Amino acid sequence: MSANIRALCAQVCFAVVEQGRSLAEEVPLKATKAEGKDKGLLQELCYGVLRHLPELENDVRQFLAKPLKGKQRVCHFLILVGIYQLKYTRIPDHAALNETVSATGKLKSGHLKNLVNGVLRNFQRQHQKQNSNPESEQEVSANLLPEPIFYNHPSWFIKLVKAAYPEQWSTILTANMQRPPMWLRTNVSQQSSDAYQQQLAELAIELAAIEPKSKALKLDQAIDVNKLPNFSSGAASVQDAAAQQSARLLDCQPGDHVLDCCAAPGGKTCHLIEQTPELASVTALDVDERRLARVQENLERIGLNAKLQCGDATKPESWWDGTQYDRILLDAPCSATGVIRRHPDIKWLRKADDIEALAQLQAQILRKMWSLLKPGGTLLYATCSVLPQENSEQIAQFLAQQSDAQLIELPEYQGKIGWQILPGEQDMDGFYYAKLVKSAG
Ligand SMILES: C[S@@+](CC[C@H](N)C(=O)[O-])C[C@H]1O[C@@H](n2cnc3c(N)ncnc32)[C@H](O)[C@@H]1O
Known part of the structure; x- marks a missing residue:
């Protein structure tokens, strides 16, 4: 039987937020239960939910009178996974809702199925209304949200960044919300950066930028490392340009x-x-x-x-x-x-x-x-x-x-x-x- 990705994602988010585990370790653990392209979806949903956590928590609060406690907490994260899909992915709403609601069974929380379904459908209705009327009061009031919710960062951190960077703090917080690019390091003991760029071009792997000081290569799109020319023999490594x-x-x-x-x-x-x-x-x-x-x-x-x-x-x-x-x-x-x-x-x-x-x-x-x-x-x-x-x-x-x-x-x-x-x-x-x-x- 195939795994329910939303259930796995709820478990990962629970492990990180409630048990202090590392996201980079939890996702691969759960990914062993997922197949092929579902692994990518698991990663996308887990990272997305944790990127937008305060905002999603704020959304849930509006539709759930009493917070879920104890063993029910995993379903709390399942609701966040549901809302994240409705807000930020191209997954059709009906598929996102069905898969998320049916995950309650996989999480041995069938008794919460109606609750999860109700919260998500209420959210969906409000979200559709807002989307059809972007000038609505709710949209305008987004700018009036408390900073931790608006910027999706903890308040202690916002305070420190504001103090250190009075001009740039909001740019920094916004940059932290972006999906990171994939940068490559050429192994110059094997060949020049120019020669490696040529090999990438031959495979139609496109570059978006070259950082001039380090010659780090930014790929236009992230790809599986095994598709990079001679990755297994060390011709290139994945490493951010700052680390390079x-x-x-x-x-x-x-x-x-x-x-x-x-x-x-x-x-x-x-x-x-x-x-x-x-x-x-x-x-x-x-x-x-x-x-x-x-x-x-x-x-x-x-x-x-x-x-x-x-x-x-x-x-x-x-x-x-x-x-x-x-x-x-x-x-x-x-x-x-x-x-x-x-x-x-x-x-x-x-x-x-x-x-x-x-x-x-x-x-x-x-x-x-x-x-x-x-x-x-x-x-x-x-x-x-x-x-x-x-x-x-x-x-x-x-x-x-x-x-x-x-x-x-x-x-x-x-x-x-x-x-x-x-x-x-x-x-x-x-x-x-x-x-x-x-x-x-
Ligand atoms: C920022 S990471 C290093 C990343 C690494 N330089 C790289 O580019 O791949 C910091 C490392 O310091 C190690 N570390 C922490 N405390 C240490 C200590 N007291 N002595 C030696 N290593 C320590 C951690 O285990 C961790 O691997």
Whole structure:
């Protein structure tokens, strides 16, 4: 019997919002129960619901007098899945309604079938009325909705983004709602970017843009990686253009000893080696053994070598062999608030208090890694966050405390401490980079 995609989607959303699970892990788990193109639908519905969560919750509240509680919560998410389809997909209303209502059976909630049906049909009627009269009062009042509902972000985050970016905050929040593009990295140790572009063109895989600094290639439409020329032998990798700035900025030289101290799943480790194959050594460190296995998989696909080390960057005494590094990449654990468009669950999994704890961990890793850097060596600090506490403020504080550290000036900084890429800028993820050099003794 085929799986009901709406039921699976309700279970995923429940697991993320009520149990704090990761969307990127839950979707593939449930996708094993779905067939072929249904896997795509599952992904589209789960990501869509979590992207628009506050707005959908607001819609439900208008049609459901008493919130569903306890075991019935999965059906609460099923209703959200139903409303999302009616509002945002091209699935015909009758199909969306039938499939969603019948999912109550799969969720062992047949007794809620009439309730789910009633809420969705009432919503559908109101929605059709609004659509046939776009100038209606309801449409106008959308602009008067509370900000968390209008922008679909938690209020603590809106507050922080407004404070940090008084001019750009609404552009940032809007960019976080977009579907992310698929960017490719060419493996320049195998062939030039131009040669790979030629191969893509021969297969009629169209590019929408080329990011000039990194030569990252933005595809016009996302495709299955196995359809990319020579993907299995490592000719290209999927990586956002913002993340592709790291190898260029760290600028490793032949003969360097390099440490990537927060390496998993290894996208940047591989890029560093592709760019400079003649490195003396590359150590890929990560505290998470399971994630470190992904680094190995990535290295193997591309045919590269690195020394994998499972260890804690705050405790180098437990794994470091005493040889200082010429270059260190510190792609720090962070709030990931720059990649919300790729991981909408971040909006609901992160809490305001996490930011201070993360900033402290980052400061600790930075201090420890600094002592592993050779005099004259370079450390590139990176996060996929937009919050100054994790980025420019973190680096300013480090520079104030560490007399042998200096910020290397880059044109990208534009007078600020480090390079803050905002989400959506040239269609990149939100990212931060600061390049530091240690005085030569
Ligand atoms: C932003 S991700 C790194 C992404 C990676 N650089 C890439 O491009 O594929 C941060 C990583 O830091 C690791 N991490 C967190 N705390 C750590 C610690 N104390 N020591 C070492 N790694 C840590 C996490 O397991 C996670 O894999």
